[in-house]
Amino acid sequence: MVLHNILPLVSWRSPADVWAHEPTFLVAEIVCSALTLLMLRHALRTAEHAFVAVACFFGGALIELFTILETEIGNFYHSQATVTLFGHREPLYMLLSYILIQYASVILPRGMGLSVLGESCIAGLLSTFLFGVLDAVGLKFLWWTWHAADPLYADRNLGVPIASSFWIMVSTASLTAVLRRYGGAVRLPRALYVLSGAVMGPFATLGVMNIPFLVIYHPLVTWGGYHAGWALSIVRGISLVMVLREFARAPRITMAVEYVSVALLTLTFVLSMVTITLFGDPSTIVRTSYSQPFGPCDTTESCFWGGFTRRKFVCPDTIDPERDHYSLACVSDVPTLGADWYTVCGVPAAATWWPGVTYLFAGAIGLVLLSLLHIHAAPSAAKTK
Numbered sequence: 001m002v003l004h005n006i007l008p009l010v011s012w013r014s015p016a017d018v019w020a021h022e023p024t025f026l027v028a029e030i031v032c033s034a035l036t037l038l039m040l041r042h043a044l045r046t047a048e049h050a051f052v053a054v055a056c057f058f059g060g061a062l063i064e065l066f067t068i069l070e071t072e073i074g075n076f077y078h079s080q081a082t083v084t085l086f087g088h089r090e091p092l093y094m095l096l097s098y099i100l101i102q103y104a105s106v107i108l109p110r111g112m113g114l115s116v117l118g119e120s121c122i123a124g125l126l127s128t129f130l131f132g133v134l135d136a137v138g139l140k141f142l143w144w145t146w147h148a149a150d151p152l153y154a155d156r157n158l159g160v161p162i163a164s165s166f167w168i169m170v171s172t173a174s175l176t177a178v179l180r181r182y183g184g185a186v187r188l189p190r191a192l193y194v195l196s197g198a199v200m201g202p203f204a205t206l207g208v209m210n211i212p213f214l215v216i217y218h219p220l221v222t223w224g225g226y227h228a229g230w231a232l233s234i235v236r237g238i239s240l241v242m243v244l245r246e247f248a249r250a251p252r253i254t255m256a257v258e259y260v261s262v263a264l265l266t267l268t269f270v271l272s273m274v275t276i277t278l279f280g281d282p283s284t285i286v287r288t289s290y291s292q293p294f295g296p297c298d299t300t301e302s303c304f305w306g307g308f309t310r311r312k313f314v315c316p317d318t319i320d321p322e323r324d325h326y327s328l329a330c331v332s333d334v335p336t337l338g339a340d341w342y343t344v345c346g347v348p349a350a351a352t353w354w355p356g357v358t359y360l361f362a363g364a365i366g367l368v369l370l371s372l373l374h375i376h377a378a379p380s381a382a383k384t385k
Contacts, residue, residue, distance in 0.1 A: 003069045006086040013080050022079060022287060024141040024280040029081050029093045031272045035265050036093070036100040042261060043103060047190045051197040052179055053103050059175055059201025060098030065090060072305050075147035077290045089290060101130045104266045106176050108371035111256035116180045118246045121239035122371065124173030128236065129364040130266065131168045135160040136357050137273045139325050141280060142287040142346050148324055149292075149311035150303065155221070155228035158356045159325050162228035166217055169235060171209040178204040250375035263368050270364045277357060285346030286330055294335040294342060313338075321347040 018026040043053035067073050068089050078084070081091035105127035109119040136158045138144055146153055146161060153161035182200050186193070217231045247253065295313030303310050311318065316334060321327050328334060330345035 002071045004071060004074070004087060004089060006069065006089075008087065009085060011080075011084045011088050013082050013084065015082050018080075018082060022142065022285055024276050024282075024285070025079055025081070025143050027276060028138070028141075028143060028272075029091065031269070032097050032100060033093045035269050036096045039100050039103055039262070039265055042265075043099065047194055048183060049107065050194045051183065052106055053099050054194055054197030055175060055179055055201030055204070056098050056102040056106060056197075057095075057201070058198040059171070059205035060102050061095045062202050063171075063205055064095065064098075072303055074303075075150040075153060076144060077146070077292065078144045079142060079287055079289045097134075100265075100269065101134065102127060102172055102175070104262055105130060105172050106179065107262055108259050108266070108368065109176070111258040111374060112371060113250075113256075113375045113377065114243070114246055116177055118243050119180065120173040120176040121242040122367070123176040124169040125236060125239050125243070126364075126367050126371065127172035128165050128169035128232075129360055129367055130270070132160070132165055132360045133270055133273050133357075133364050135164065136360055137277055140346075140349060140353065140357075141276065141282050142285045142326055142344065145287075145291055145324065145326065145344070147292050147310070148314050148318055148320070151308045151310055152304070156323060157229065158353055158360075159323050162232050163217070163221075166213075166228065166232045166235065167209070169232070169239075170212040171205040173239070174208040174211070175201065175204040178208055247373075247375055250377070252376040254374050254376065256372050256374035260372065263372055266368050267365065270361060270368070274361055277361075282325070282346040283348045286343060287326070287346070288341070288343045290341055291344065293338060293340040295337045322350050322352075 015026055018029075040053065043049045065086070067076055068078070069086060078089060078091050078094065080088060081093060083092040084090065085092055085095070105123045108126060109122045112119065112122065114122065139146070139159050146159075150161075152163050155162045157165070178200055179197075182196075186196070188196065212235065216234060217228070220226045220231045220234075221228045292314040293312060295315065297311065297313065297315040297317050299312045300309050301312040302308070316328065319327060325347060326344040327347050328344060329347075331343050335342035
C-alpha cells in the first residue's frame with residue numbers, strides 16, 4: 001500500500017479566501033458542519049443512536065480516506081476548505097458529513113415499522129438520493145473533481161460516477177442490515193457497545209457491501225459490458241418494490257413521530273443544496289487544489305493493483321466541460337507537465353443538467369417524507385382470539 005503524503009495533518013484556509021473564489025463551498029461547509037453537530041446531538045441521546053453514528057463515521061471515513069490517499073486508486077480530489085486534513089486532501093466537514101447523511105439514512109427507516117430487509121432497502125434509497133444531491137451539486141460547483149479517465153468511473157450521471165452512487169447505496173443498505181442484526185444479538189456495557197460501531201461500520205461498508213457488487217454490478221458492468229446505470233436501476237427498483245410491498249400488506253399506516261427532528265435536519269440539508277443550486281453561479285468559481293495530474297494525453301498507467309489501465313494525465317484535449325464541469329478558460333497559462341495542484345474554472349450548468357438534479361432533489365425530499373410513515377403489522381392469530 002502506497003499513500004500520498006499526509007503532511008501537514010491539518011491545514012487552514014481563510015474563510016475570506018474561500019468566499020472570494022468558491023463562495024458556495026464556504027456556504028456548504030458551514031451548513032453541513034452545523035447540521036452535523038445538530039445530528040450528533042440527536043445521536044448522543046441514546047447508546048443505540050450513538051452506536052449507529054460511530055458506525056457511520058468509521059464506515060464512511062475509512063473508505064473515503066482509502067480512496068483519497070491510496071495511490072492505486074487516487075481518483076477523487078477535494079477542494080481546499082477552511083479546515084482540510086491529511087496533506088490538503090480531505091476536508092474535515094466531509095468526513096463529519098457521514099454522521100449527517102449516512103446516519104440520517106440509517107436512522108430514519110427505524111421508525112417505519114419495516115422488516116430488516118425493508119429497512120435496509122429504504123436506507124439504501126435514502127442514501128443514494130441524499131448523497132446524489134451532494135455529489136451533483138458539489139461537482140457542479142467544484143467542491144471536488146473526479147479522475148477523467150478511470151474505467152471504473154466511465155459511466156456517469158450529471159458527471160457523477162454511477163459506480164460511486166451504486167457504492168453508497170449498497171454500503172448503506174449493508175450497514176443498516178449489519179447494525180440491526182448485531183444490535184439485537186449482543187449485550188455489552190454502554191461504552192463498549194457504542195465503540196463497537198467502529199468495527200461494525202467498516203465491516204459493513206468495506207466487507208458486506210461487496211456482495212451486491214459481486215452479484216449484480218461486476219457481472220453486468222465489469223464483465224458484461226453493460227452501462228452502470230442498469231446495475232443502479234436494478235438495485236433501486238428491487239429496493240423500492242421491497243418497501244412498497246410491505247406498505248401494501250400493512251393493515252394500517254400512521255405518521256411516525258420518533259425521528260421527526262432527524263427528518264427536519266435532513267430536509268434542511270436538501271433545501272440548502274436547492275438554494276445553492278438556484279442562487280449560486282458555477283461559472284464564477286476559480287478552484288485551486290489537487291486534481292488529476294496534468295500532462296501528455298496518451299500516457300497510461302495501471303490502477304487498482306493492475307486490475308485496470310487508465311490515462312494518467314488530464315490534458316486540454318480530454319477536458320469535457322459537460323462531464324468534468326470545469327475548464328481552463330480563466331487561467332492565462334496551462335498547468336505545467338506533471339502538476340497535480342493547479343487552477344481550474346467553473347462552467348455554467350448545461351440545459352441537460354437541470355432535469356437530472358431536479359429528479360435527485362424530488363427523490364430525496366420524497367423519500368424523507370416517506371420515512372415519516374409507520375406501518376402497523378397485522379395482529380397475530382393468537383391476539384385476535
